[in-house]
Amino acid sequence: MNVEDAAEELASELGVETAEVEEDLEKLVSYSVPLEEAKSSLRRKYGDGAGGGDTPPETDVGAVGPDDGSVTVTARVLTVGKRSIQYDGTEQAIFEGELADETGRISYTAWTDFALSPGDTITAGNAGVREWEGEPELNLGESTTVTVQEEPLEVPHEVGGERDLADLEPGDRGRTVEVRVLEVESKTIDGRDGETEILSGVVGDESARLPVTDWDPHDAVAAGESVRLEDVYVREFRGVPSVNVTEFSTVEPTADVDVDDSAARMTVREAVASGGVFDVEVVGNVIEVRDGSGLIQRCPDCGRVVQNDQCRSHGAVDPEDDLRVKAILDDGTDTVTVVLGREPTEAVYGGTLEEALEDARDAMDRGVVADAIADDIVGGEFRVRGMLSVDEYGANLDADDFAESDDDPADRARELLAEVTT
Numbered sequence: 344m345n346v347e348d349a350a351e352e353l354a355s356e357l358g359v360e361t362a363e364v365e366e367d368l369e370k371l372v373s374y375s376v377p378l379e380e381a382k383s384s385l386r387r388k389y390g391d392g393a394g395g396g397d398t399p400p401e402t403d404v405g406a407v408g409p410d411d412g413s414v415t416v417t418a419r420v421l422t423v424g425k426r427s428i429q430y431d432g433t434e435q436a437i438f439e440g441e442l443a444d445e446t447g448r449i450s451y452t453a454w455t456d457f458a459l460s461p462g463d464t465i466t467a468g469n470a471g472v473r474e475w476e477g478e479p480e481l482n483l484g485e486s487t488t489v490t491v492q493e494e495p496l497e498v499p500h501e502v503g504g505e506r507d508l509a510d511l512e513p514g515d516r517g518r519t520v521e522v523r524v525l526e527v528e529s530k531t532i533d534g535r536d537g538e539t540e541i542l543s544g545v546v547g548d549e550s551a552r553l554p555v556t557d558w559d560p561h562d563a564v565a566a567g568e569s570v571r572l573e574d575v576y577v578r579e580f581r582g583v584p585s586v587n588v589t590e591f592s593t594v595e596p597t598a599d600v601d602v603d604d605s606a607a608r609m610t611v612r613e614a615v616a617s618g619g620v621f622d623v624e625v626v627g628n629v630i631e632v633r634d635g636s637g638l639i640q641r642c643p644d645c646g647r648v649v650q651n652d653q654c655r656s657h658g659a660v661d662p663e664d665d666l667r668v669k670a671i672l673d674d675g676t677d678t679v680t681v682v683l684g685r686e687p688t689e690a691v692y693g694g695t696l697e698e699a700l701e702d703a704r705d706a707m708d709r710g711v712v713a714d715a716i717a718d719d720i721v722g723g724e725f726r727v728r729g730m731l732s733v734d735e736y737g738a739n740l741d742a743d744d745f746a747e748s749d750d751d752p753a754d755r756a757r758e759l760l761a762e763v764t765t
């Protein structure tokens with residue numbers, strides 16, 4: 344239902360002007376308030392009580408469908424995550440997580456603080472239902488009544504948000520992980536309140552390594568430290584899950600966490616099929632060095648590669664020289680574009696950026712650098728480790744390590760054959 348239709352329906356229900364209701368609805372929806380919740384809010388504002396007043400009959404969680412207007416459920420709170428949103432120009436805290444009964448599990452958003460804790464068994468009366476990516480989600484708002492039940496409901500799901508990194512998925516909220524901070528750097532970003540400092544890095548445990556962002560820099564998030572991060576959320580960063588720490592997260596030092604330092608060894612086909620892998624190792628042959636390799640120039644403001652001193656965002660700029668390689672690697676199952684930054688490119692070239700610039704001047708041709716790199720690596724077999732992401736243009740592997748392979752070619756042929764025939 345769109346805002347216009349909803350306003351018309353609501354206006355006739357409440358006996359007020361459609362234009363007035365529509366304006367209010369538009370405003371609430373523009374602040375990301377779900378439509379059903381906005382309607383309830385307006386019913387309260389216009390002091391009606393008709394419509395939204397009746398508590399719908401109790402439903403099993405597994406039976407809730409995306410088109411149910413509102414429902415009443417009794418369920419166990421599995422997780423609770425807190426975050427802040429902008430609402431009517433002010434910050435407002437909302438709570439998100441999962442509820443479950445014997446029949447199923449459902450995500451919820453609580454727009455007011457019901458003081459929910461993981462493990463609580465609650466009856467949520469008149470909870471709104473909305474659809475999110477094809478799945479129903481519950482909205483607990485001011486028109487919802489939440490009653491805590493004495494008797495805990497047994498559910499076939501783990502209560503609490505503790506997870507290994509390998510089990511995190513984009514969209515998860517209210518998760519708790521124990522990790523070691525492997526790398527971290529401070530960054531300045533343009534946030535909604537102007538320039539803000541954040542921390543960006545990598546964390547690891549025995550199951551995996553993942554990127555992390557701390558939006559409210561905590562001192563304990565420091566390289567080499569082991570920390571327990573409570574109430575973090577997970578979102579997708581270039582196809583891989585990333586851990587997000589906020590002002591609502593609890594960060595505490597913990598006993599040393601062991602980190603598995605080996606990358607996941609996969610075929611290119613497996614890695615591409617998974618949609619993205621943060622730390623993967625593949626072995627294959629470089630079949631081509633692509634255009635845009637060797638000596639390149641970047642915008643000094645945004646780092647984008649520029650041609651003819653023109654940045655797509657910043658117009659005419661005084662560009663900075665850099666080195667990179669974009670090479671197509673083929674392991675027999677699929678291909679991926681391996682991207683090497685300046686340092687690994689210098690290693691492959693056998694000279695620094697300054698030396699490469701000198702060589703280009705001597706030859707009066709910047710292309711000599713890419714040509715020399717291609718001569719060295721095309722046809723060779725390489726072991727590459729880094730982050731593989733997939734976008735509309737194909738798969739890229741940002742390489743941290745790029746080294747000639749010492750695999751026995753016969754072993755690899757057998758591995759490939761096994762892969763191809765399964």
Ligand SMILES: [Zn+2]
Pocket residue numbers: 642643644645646647654655656657
């Ligand atoms: Zn730029």
